[in-house]
Amino acid sequence: xxxxxxxxxxxxxxxxxxxxxxxxxxxxxxxxxxxxxxxxxxxxxxxxxxxxxxxxxxxxxxxxxxxxxxxxxxxxxxxxxxxxxxxxxxxxxxxxxxxxxxxxxxxxxxxxxxxxxxxxxxxxxxxxxxxxxxxxxxxxxxxxxxxxxxxxxxxxxxxxxxxxxxxxxxxxxxxxxxxxxxxxxxxxxxxxxxxxxxxxxxxxxxxxxxxxxxxxxxxxxxxxxxxxxxxxxxxxxxxxxxxxxxxxxxxxxxxxxxxxxxxxxxxxxxxxxxxxxx
Amino acid sequence: xxxxxxxxxxxxxxxxxxxxxxxxxxxxxxxxxxxxxxxxxxxxxxxxxxxxxxxxxxxxxxxxxxxxxxxxxxxxxxxxxxxxxxxxxxxxxxxxxxxxxxxxxxxxxxxxxxxxxxxxxxxxxxxxxxxxxxxxxxxxxxxxxxxxxxxxxxxxxxxxxx
Numbered sequence: 001x002x003x004x005x006x007x008x009x010x011x012x013x014x015x016x017x018x019x020x021x022x023x024x025x026x027x028x029x030x031x032x033x034x035x036x037x038x039x040x041x042x043x044x045x046x047x048x049x050x051x052x053x054x055x056x057x058x059x060x061x062x063x064x065x066x067x068x069x070x071x072x073x074x075x076x077x078x079x080x081x082x083x084x085x086x087x088x089x090x091x092x093x094x095x096x097x098x099x100x101x102x103x104x105x106x107x108x109x110x111x112x113x114x115x116x117x118x119x120x121x122x123x124x125x126x127x128x129x130x131x132x133x134x135x136x137x138x139x140x141x142x143x144x145x146x147x148x149x150x151x152x153x154x155x156x157x158x159x160x161x162x163x164x165x166x167x168x169x170x171x172x173x174x175x176x177x178x179x180x181x182x183x184x185x186x187x188x189x190x191x192x193x194x195x196x197x198x199x200x201x202x203x204x205x206x207x208x209x210x211x212x213x214x215x216x217x218x219x220x221x222x223x224x225x226x227x228x229x230x231x232x233x234x235x236x237x238x239x240x241x242x243x244x245x246x247x248x249x250x251x252x253x254x255x256x257x258x259x260x261x262x263x264x265x266x267x268x269x270x271x272x273x274x275x276x277x278x
Numbered sequence: 279x280x281x282x283x284x285x286x287x288x289x290x291x292x293x294x295x296x297x298x299x300x301x302x303x304x305x306x307x308x309x310x311x312x313x314x315x316x317x318x319x320x321x322x323x324x325x326x327x328x329x330x331x332x333x334x335x336x337x338x339x340x341x342x343x344x345x346x347x348x349x350x351x352x353x354x355x356x357x358x359x360x361x362x363x364x365x366x367x368x369x370x371x372x373x374x375x376x377x378x379x380x381x382x383x384x385x386x387x388x389x390x391x392x393x394x395x396x397x398x399x400x401x402x403x404x405x406x407x408x409x410x411x412x413x414x415x416x417x418x419x420x421x422x423x424x425x426x427x428x429x430x431x432x433x434x435x436x437x438x439x440x
Binding site (some may be wrong): 013014017018021022024025026027028029031032037040041044045048049051052055056059115116117118119120121122123125127153154161163166169189190250 | 294295296298299300302303305308310327328331332335338339343344345346347348349350351353354357358361364396397399410411414415419
């Protein structure tokens, strides 16, 4: 028997090792959401990001100069816009006061730099140089001046990982800014698409797409991209709307984290509502 | 053997840093070459199939841990890639397999397998065009990785130092 096992091992050891490692990998895939794995991951990427942040700084010095010039130009344009907006804000405040609307635009921003990227076509993630010590929490939106980049997915002491919109695991409720029609947007491995859009919806090519107030991740409108036409499905009653994002995920270097997570008050209200009908 | 594993892991750390910081700058329309896979193929050819399989498992595990991708997806992909690349580890043909064009072909094959498995475990929408996804997610990155592999192997001395 031992002789047989010995000869079996000798003849098939490569396959035995491969099978064992594949089974172990599958087991680890099934354990992805366990708190222990999340903890280990937070420690690992926190440590790794400490090193990559140094390298990233060195690499980015050249591009910083160019970006500085662009930022100055943007700054000047923004200054002009700001003075116009100040005027509008004063009028807006007066009208809001009259209508007793609650102002929800005062979210603080946490500036952050991208220290590393995983630009996989299906699992786009970026590592940021801010973490729980900067009050970053899982679920906070990551934005640039152009629009939404992604959502914080994992946080360590000084670093955090965000899933970009080019990640199949991230789904966000968005709406057409013109028609106010809502839909669920996701990355299908090729494009950003709004799925299951009824054919009666009037979303047109060139319409701006923003996050919806219905989203449990992003509670107010942030620009996402422009609608680029529909993938007409011949059968059925639904369309898929392709969206071209405003943000170039490959080039994004400096971002802001919106210091807000989905309202616990709303969550508990919705939960109570659901429980009522169970 | 143990020392070899330590050396290959020590080399892996700077390669992983370069992969996540510098390589995104040379991406062409979201097609990113995989330096880790090139290193894995090199070791699979020079050290053998079992070595390549185990090293692929370790490389994949570390990659998944630090990049935030689905833990286990790169692990399983690189384990199988290391195993496949290990088929080209015949002792008296190592120098032939490490030649410019041959190495590129082996890297291409391993990268293709790596990307197909990685994409599969990343669970993208099956309603999408499977051939287009195969082309964009597997073929193009594998081709780019193979090109880079051919360039890198020119600068690797024939007498092994890695």
